[in-house]
Amino acid sequence: MEVESGERGKQPKRERPVAALSSSAASNMKSMDKGKLIAQYNADAGLMAEFEQSGVSGKSFNYSKSVLYAPHSVPEEQITAYLSRIQRGGLVQPFGCMIAVEEPSFRIIGYSENCFGLLGLDLDSEDEIKGVKSLIGIDVKSLFTPASGASLAKAAASREISLLNPIWVYSRSTQKPFYAILHRIDVGIVIDLEPARLGDPALSVAGAVHSQKLAVRAIARLQLLPGGDIGVLCDTVVEDVQKLTGYDRVMVYKFHDDGHGEVVSEIRRSDLEPYLGLHYPATDIPQAARFLFKQNRVRMICDCHANPVKVIQSDELKQHLCLVNSTLRSPHGCHTQYMANMGSIASLVMAVVINGNDSTKLWGLVVCHHTSPRYVPFPLRYACEFLMQAFGLQLYMELQLASQLTEKKILRAQTLLCDMLLRDAPFGIVTQSPNIMDLVKCDGAALYYRGKCWLLGVTPTESQVKDIAQWLLTTHEDSTGLSTDSLADAGYPGAALLGDAVCGIATARITSKDFLFWFRSHTAKEVKWGGAKHHLEDKDDSGRMHPRSSFNAFLEVVKSRSLPWEIPEINAIHSLQLIMRDSFQDMEESGSKELACGQQNDTETEGINEIISVAYEMVRLIETGTAPVFGVDTAGIINGWNAKVAELTGLQADHAIGKSLADEVVHEDSREVYENLIGRALQGEEDKNVELKLRNFKPHRKNAVVYIVVNACTSRDYANDIIGVCFVGQDITSEKVVLDKFIRLQGDYRAIIQSLSPLIPPIFASDENTCCSEWNAAMEKLTGYSRNEVIGKMLAGEIFGGLCQLKGQDSMTRFMIMLYQGISGRNAEKFPFSFFDRKGEFVEVYIVANKRTAADGNIIGCFCFLQVIVPDMQQASEEHKQEDKELFTKLKHLVYMRQEMKNPLNGIRFTHKLLETTAISENQKQFLETSDACERQISAIIEDMDFRSNDEGMELSMEEFVLGNVLDAVVSQVMILIKERNLQLFHETPKEIMALSLYGDRIRLQLVLSDFLLNMVHHAPSPDGWVEIKISPGLKLLRDGNEFLRLQFRMTHPGKGLPSTLIQEMLESGNSWTTQEGLGLNMSRKLLNRMNGHVQYVREHNKCYFLVDLEIKTKGRQKASLVEQHY
Template sequence: MGQGSGEKGTTTAISSSSAASNMRPNTPTAIATANKGKEIAQYNADAGLMAEYENSGVSGKSFNYARSVVHAPQSVPEEQITAYLARMQRGGLIQPFGCMLAIEEPTFRIISYSENCFDMLGLDSLVSQFESKQENGLIGIDARTLFTQPSGASLSKAVASREISLLNPIWVYSRTTKKPFYAILHGIDVGIVIDLEPAKSGDPALSLAGAVQSQKLAVRAISRLQSLPGGDIGALCDTVVEDVQKLTGYDRVMVYKFHEDGHGEVVSEIRRSDLEPYLGLHYPATDIPQAARFLFKQNRVRIICDCNANPVKIIQSEELKQPLVLVNSTLRSPHGCHIQYMANMGTIASLAMAVIINSNDSTKLWGLVVCHHTSPRYVPFTLRYACEFLMQAFGLQLHMELQLASQLAEKRILRTQTLLCDMLLRDAPFGIVTQSPSIRDLVKCDGAALYYGGTCWLLGVTPTESQVKDIAEWLLRNHGDSTGLSTDSLADAGYPGAALLGDAVCGMATARITLKDFLFWFRSHTAEEIKWGGAKHHPEDKDDSGRMHPRSSFKAFLEVVKSRSLPWEVSEINAIHSLQIIIRDSFQEMEDSGFKTVNSQKSDDTDMQGMDELSSVACEMIKLIETATVPIFGVDSAGIINGWNEKIAELIGLQAKEAMGKSLVDEVVNEDSREAIGNLLSRALQGEEDKNIELKLRNFGIPKQNNDVYIVANSCTSRDYANNIVGVCFVGQDITREKVTMDKFIRLQGDYKAIIQSLNPLIPPIFASDENACCSEWNAAMEKLTGWTRDEVIGKMLPGEIFGGFCRLKGQDSLTKFMITLYRGISGQDVEKFPLEFFDRKGKFVEVLLTANKRTDAVGSVLGCFCFLQIVVPDLQQALEICRKEDREGFSKLKELAYIRQEMKNPLNGIRFTHKLLENTAISENQKQFLDASDACERQIMMIIEDDLGSIEEGSTLELKMEEFRLGNVLDAIVSQVMILLREKNLQLFHEIPEEIKSLDLYGDYIRLQLVLSDFLLNIVRYAPASDGWVEIKISPGLKLIQDSSEFIRLQFRMSHPGEGLPTALIQDMLEAGKQWTSQEGLGLNLSRKLLSRMNGQVKYVREQSRCYFLVDIEFKTSKERQRGGAGADS
């Protein structure tokens, strides 16, 4: 609709790309290009409709709205578009509720003015002073002379400021009548425009108080928005219309949403009970033209006080080459067609506010909040500014909700894709259409189909089987070079049989899976999805379709989308494309069964490299944590401390070895904070990370006057390779000194000037706000931090003038968030650790955490708020960033290793199958021995792949696989793993293993025994001296024991080499009880020791003068079970 937009109309360009959109993934660049094309088509339609409307007035012909919208031109001459944009932006008319001046910088010479300036400013008595009035009116006069001297000074100061708009409105008085005005300034190409709106009160202090009160009301509304549970955009919109209605008092308040194809929809509404409902109304894209949408992005609040009032003409200097730009003017007059539309629907006054969200590093007009009134209504600029403030907060909250909705939709799509892929593996390719979920569940559609091998599988509302075949043949003939096609209108796409399909099938998305086979998704007519209670004909409307009215807009929209479905969204196209790639690969694998094996064999080569890189990442991470100058600690999923660096140990006097194993909540955190920290841990273990959380910890060191330690920390979840949350890491900053100082300051009841003006480095940066958001204090630390002196800032507005003007912020969103925080403090709500970022006087970027506490008088009335700034230590930021980076890299490596572990299984199974075939052939005894050793090594690899490192670490949860084995076979497998390295280093291998030991038949987990012994032997070989070196293996049997009718034997394995032996750090890694190591070899030895311990064995490393060796003691059962008689004889 055109409410508040400035004009009316619609277009067939609802989906200009619908004819044949190739199925490719949508990149930001591709999306931007497509949107640009739609905008250009829309501009053409808008310009054509504008011309037709204006020509109807000249020619005397009636303007048939619905017919013109449906038959809007696809293209118009360039000069017609230029004229259309000029008419929208340079209309030369303003509304009569205010007057306007345009001045030249810096002389204040008037270059343009509205005709009503004389009446509004009471300038008739000054006519004699303007000698050139009869010829040029006010042109050339110094604008400051029209106002009182203080008012002129205020205007001069505003014009000289860095950002004019941040100081709006300026309170000025007419020189002759002394009447007050809001002066709203903005810059244009030829100077500065000053919009003047009459103010009711003559006291600027009262006006300022009113502005602050409006902001407080807006903050209260914002608090309501932020307190809503997430995941319900409808509730968010409903809350916003209620709050805007309370703030402004309009008869009707609506939320308009702009869809991707440009058309609009009323998604929320609150109205006077006797008014017709517009909720659910859809209207064509040209109802709010592209030019009007551009204006809304520039000037986000648009008021029309009385659509029946005669507009006021603008007079301008002859030296100006074109009409004045009125894009940002608060007084800009609406276009005639919009005025007519408002009159037809019984609306006299309106207020429209833009809802802007961030999208791909740019801003996007998501929709509008529009207010209607059935009688003239003026809302003061200060209240409109508060509404704009509310809209900015609404946009931020809406953006978060849209991101959440997008993530949930993506998760749903990924879950469906995963299930479909699983079906492909088990029942390719028919499971995706014969089981649930099916391809129909992937995206929103009315029906789906699989066309494969000349046969059709149909789901839901679809064409007939013969029609699907016909569509497939049409695609091959006309779009044979594309991988798919999406359209919201098969008729517009050129399909000859579209008329036979009717409204049941209008839109289609296809994905080509082989040269001649396709997947299809179908959508019905748009009207099936759209309901509006006000759509029926009204008896008083003699010509619904011809008049500009919501009902005719709705009818025109339905006519425009005739034979069209709802357009396919970007995320849906991407989901279809992703499934297409998976299915095409599945077909390729069926045609070439060797495909996966080849890739899997390649993954074997990267296994050790991936492990090396992961180990390196882990080592660097540990070094970073240990040497960090900020406190870092971690807990497992049970809240037990498992990480504790030197800084946190220093702060609270608790060393790492004492902290490990303690409960963070019950034993380390101060009891005042236990509930809060418990909730924090609970959220973190569910994936919700928090920032700038204040922790109050016990002090275990020397007792002090203040025995508590305060830190502010960020929580980061720790995840395993499968992305499961296994713990929480905290990276913090010590704030004990600042906290103590701030607490003392807040409690101070008397004179605080000594603290404010103190140069003591313990005093943090502090500023204060009065009840009107003006700066009332600015201490020495603030001067040092910002570069702006106390005298320069006292009395100035904190939001906009100081933070936004002097201390430049990053953008409008930053200013909005700061305003919300400040006004909460002024309203009596304490704010903790709000992150504030700004640029100081020299342009240096500053990051701080802001805490706001209310200021009260003796009787408890709020006077404003104190704001304490805590400078964010760079080490903390750097540590956080490095932690995140290392976490991302580590997670990436873990994912890669998880993939390798999975994909190694198939080639290993293939090798084992080959060995089984060889065993059944005629081979020699030596060849059989080689096969047995190879088979044992393969089993060892498979065990490594399937083992859970966590269970090895815990020990008690690891299940051993007990089976019979011959010790000689294990020894052959162990030796085979080091033979290549022995030959490379030219080492001799000696072994003293009696034949009766080799032939022992034992019972136990021989694969893990093989893993442990091969790891020890490999390190012995690795660190044996290369020149004249040797390695020796010796096994000594111990006594046999009988327990519970079973026979056990204790064996001792000695693996020796000459020289200095293994590095001390490596042995320390092996013996380390925790989860820290300095190298990959150390990790392997540590895990091997833990495995051995789980098998009731033990290992030690002995250094002698001429040799060093591992000594491994372990006990095995010699048989599964013995007869009781035999057992008694042996005993």
């Protein structure tokens, strides 16, 4: 690979450690990684020594042969020399010059030999340095103009010197401009000087900011990409880097867990050979070079043919100057030879570092090549580094998402396999689908049990599997399992006979002599390269350092080796192993697997009460929440509207339900945003922090609007189909109004900026060049730094990062993105930010960034408004999160109960079917029919778990039924309670009414009547009270060719009756119930309305009753016997 290293080649063949399969797979892997890292350093050092020796002896360095026989270990002094040569090589590239100075005197202690020529220092002139043959001991400021010297002194006094780079300086002798890039080392400060053109637009703050703005545009593209596709993310990065830098070829190079690399994305000039898909052995980029990339994340080589320049240093220094962070550090000769062989003259390499779990990891590199010498100015390189930081952040989130998806996939397969073990014979995991091959990525799998084999996919033969099992029992008798990517390296004698079909293996011992196996084939079958084929005439290709040689070397490395087993895969195998052990142990103890026989029990009523209780609690939490919550169905019609959003908009729930959110509530300015938001949500893509303007319906606020920031959450039914969208928001109206008014001010705003009123938040402003142009009194109080100390300084680097320390580079990256977005006109809302104030105290804030415009409308910067996060707010946020967590737990419980109740109900239904086929009396048949009706009622309730379905959108189930059967089922549901409360039930209905044949939703009618009757029984005076049911037929009607009958149900009991609050909840048109009984009555009333009925509750002197009027279709068309009316 054409990034700097000390050598090229592949890691030597050596016996790899075999990972024991255990629950501590991660720790095992980490200890193995440390061993491999040390071994890799040995190989790197040995190869570098051989390359350098070849130059001394005159022998040619045979690339492939050297890496094949790289040493397993080298003397410690050779490792030290290797690292010193990489970090303290004493050579720099000639496109610039380097000076090292002592602090604080600025006395020169080292310099590159080309300083005299580049800075125009004439040793024969009559100036201050006449006759001086060396720069050692001279004050470096004397080499530059006075203003430049002052700039260097100012930068050196800064706490974080690198944040101020580059510093523009001018040579005193020639007045030529230079980019001065400073960094500290153990003995002082290193100043890298890169020549700049006078006409270079980057040679100004505005020019540097322009480069940053280009990077921000690229970052914006990354942030707009849909998640879940790392390939698209990498492709976008290489396109943007090529646009920024103009190199002929740009690649994303990924490091795999075993250290080797792969080109995963590429954009190139059409006539260049593609490297996409090329794999490189681990030694192509030595460990020392990888360490340097984490320190100095952008590395440029302008011309690999240029001769390096020697560094002269003071005799006082005990060792060579450290050039780790120098932009001019010369590449090793091995690397320049590699570049020349592949026709790449110039390169730019940027590290892709991801931060996680309190550590940093070099994930890969973005590598740029050019076929001719090329120089990229430092400001543009810095912008590329900025882009890489943002790429790293985005990549980390994608990797986290991919990891979660992988874990979910494994967990799903694991769950199915465990369920199979519990329900069926354990052999089902290899004979049915899914099977153990679905647990982890593999080419084949096998179960070896009691001398028999069950084989799946690409596997050894049955006799070979038995041989492997015997080898494990003999060689690894104390191990519960092992995993290796090379059976040959693991010491299995028969590995050669297996060939490339089976190289890697993971095993899990399930009994003392039985195993599960997973097999993987040769890695090479997974590896493809779209590059040119090697031609036979290229006889020296294998010995030369070239990408094709690297690829061939990599294939040689992975010969007889599979892809390595990853930690989540090993953990998944271990989990299945534990379950299998128990399962097979039970089999051995009992001789066969016992089938569990579950007994039915009558927990249905308790389950329904639990469901209703959980549902009521969910509704209460949403209704009483302090955040606006509302929802729509798939047509965009409002079907949820809590008290908070009603308070903000002035539109009450009973008026909001049924309206079109887009057409009647969302302000026209936000309509397009809303349409995009709901369109994505209905496709399962949930957006967060989207600002919407809603109409204000309050009478005295006719033209006012409500600003809210919402998160869109898809609503799904039991089948996981999307049935609507729920919006959870935050009101920002007052804040938005203040900001808008403030930004529109064209006159003097000093009164606001300098006000100490607690109503005025901390405010600072940035000009177009990210320099601080305003800093109000509240900011002075918050940070401890006065306005005079910060005005004109760079906000990112000098103020935040210099004066106000940040926690890390990621914080700086996010702050810069927010700042440049504000300057570009893309306002940032509620950006979380933290820093240390002057006293060292940690401050956490939210920042709102809004563009700042001149009178002509042009953007001249941005205003940033800070909201301090106080502990109370954090506590409230935590409480809200806890409340959401509890709500989600209850929702899962609700879904679980709904699913689990179906099985016992199916059992009851099956029992009913069996009883129907037996010889039973007529009374028993009636009891059975009543039981069946109650069972169907429970099923209907479970299917109607989405309570919104009880409103207008619900479809009724139409069937023919006998009224008497419904009444029997209704009465049966209260008989136990009537006996417990010592009540009497009067129920004398004429036979002709009981025998009425009707057509409608029998089960929901049954549900409604039973709910009303149950409440009457609950509130009848006890003991010695009574409840009476009377049914009166009314008019018969003809409508649309169908006959309807009006029925009146009267349910009466003596005494004071139901509480008034309960009746009020029943009649409530919104969702403001406070009791479980009120919820039930309210829903029953709505159901009744859907069935062309209505209910009244009447209080008389000594009794109270429900009066239910219902119009229901009769069976067939009959002649009206009472009154006939046509509509």
